[in-house]
Amino acid sequence: MAPRPLTDVRAARLGLAVAVVVVGAQAVVGAAWSLSHDDPTELELTTRCLEREKGLTLEETTDDPVAASAQGGTLRTIVEGNLVTLSVATSQAEAERLRAAYASSNPGVRLDVRGRYVALWLRDPSRSQRQATYDCAY
């Protein structure tokens, strides 16, 4: 029996089958990765940076209901002798909510909001103290 001639429709169907297999394979790779790996959160990246690159010791944030309400998480550390509580917001609106909550106690320059990161320092921070937290913001 002679082979069927390759019509336009058959060529298009074969092409589509190949493309679906290729794209499907890529999707399977992506799905398998997503199921088996979690990308690190901003807080995890910041934690890693402060510990490994700045050599700081981190502790859990306690007695700070504002920080505890941050959806991106919170951490506390001491930078050059100054205690700082870092909270990570997940949206601009949340960052503004955290800022407003802290602002009611008139923290002045001790409150530093930069993008999604809200920092409350125990004392007025120096430039290098602030820079340490900026360097580890993701």
Place this chain on the structure above:
Amino acid sequence: MGVVLAANGALLLWNAWRYDWLRGYDAYANDEYASTVADDHRLPSADDSGVWHTPPLWFAVAGVLRRAALDHGWGPAQRPGQLLAAAAGFAVCVLVFLLARELWPERRGLHLLALIVAAASPALVRASAMYHPETLAVALAAGGMLVAVHALRTRWTVWSGLGAGVLLGLAGLTRAWALPVLAAVVAAACLDAWSRRRWLPVALLVASSLVLIGPWLANEQRAHGSALAFNRPAPSGSVLSRRPASFYVGPRSLRALEHPVTPLFRNELVPHLYADWWGDWALTWDSPPPPAPGQLLPPNVVSERGRQAVIGIVPSVLALAGIVALALLAVARRSAAIGLLPLSALAVAGAYALFAVLYPSTDGDTIKGTYLLMALPAASVGLAFVVDALRPHTRTATAVTAGVVALFVAAQLPFLIL
């Protein structure tokens, strides 16, 4: 067709007029190159411009336009260069239409669809607004392919050999990405010449392109030690060890549909390229410049690019299907004319993949959707072919197809119009 072309021309003109020239790829280095060529009448050294490795044709034209703009007090002086890129982008769309018509003269729906797909390609629209040589190279190469396809369908003549050679030579003198297209055209022309026993047009094709590109390649070899020198040395060691497995596998592919912007899946070839083709991975289009670490992107920036990434799924599958289908058809029918398009796409993709492996970069700047624009004619015509072949040829099906295509374009307009 007239309406589509008019809308396309207006879109590209509008964007080129409004786009801040400094936000385009290598914009400042491009301007230094153009000014060196136009003002000092010489090629730039590595100290003059970071893109010294790029062939000089576009820079020479943009440099002359820049000088004229400065002489007449028009500002910014780079805008004529952007308008040149827009005109070339428009020419690419016209040439895609003509390529489809050359291959299937009687299928008008296919011609129109190929034109629309090319015109609504985000990578082409973005490149057409930039102060950058990419679109001019693609237009010249597509012109060379059109001459070659016509010759392969009819008969190579002295004039078609010369014409294709000159256009592809000029394309190679604009961007090195035209060289794989030239190789594909020469291969197709050689196959044709073999069967017809007629080698003169192929010899003229090769000779005319070499006359144009040869001096540039010889200069690069002499001055920089390689005819295809790049602006950074390739790392030493095995080629296979230059990229991690994630570069080839693209494990974060699904994130490209959800959050397709820097720095996610940086240097993962497939998702990085996909996100940049359909959107704007590096945030150089209609968003504020990329924010500093810790700063938040405006929410609409990510969602708009995410929408683009989702819109791109079906067209991407159809374009890939089209390229495969054209390759199968070319083999089955022994048609070098049909085969030229998939062959050119394969050559461009292969050359690009090799380049991306040879020159890894930590910031991912060697992975850009616009680098693959040379494959746009094949992708657009291939997509149109598959849709035209598979759709039922009834009035209702035609209306539904037209509706889906209109939706595909309309959904992209907020991103495409600056």
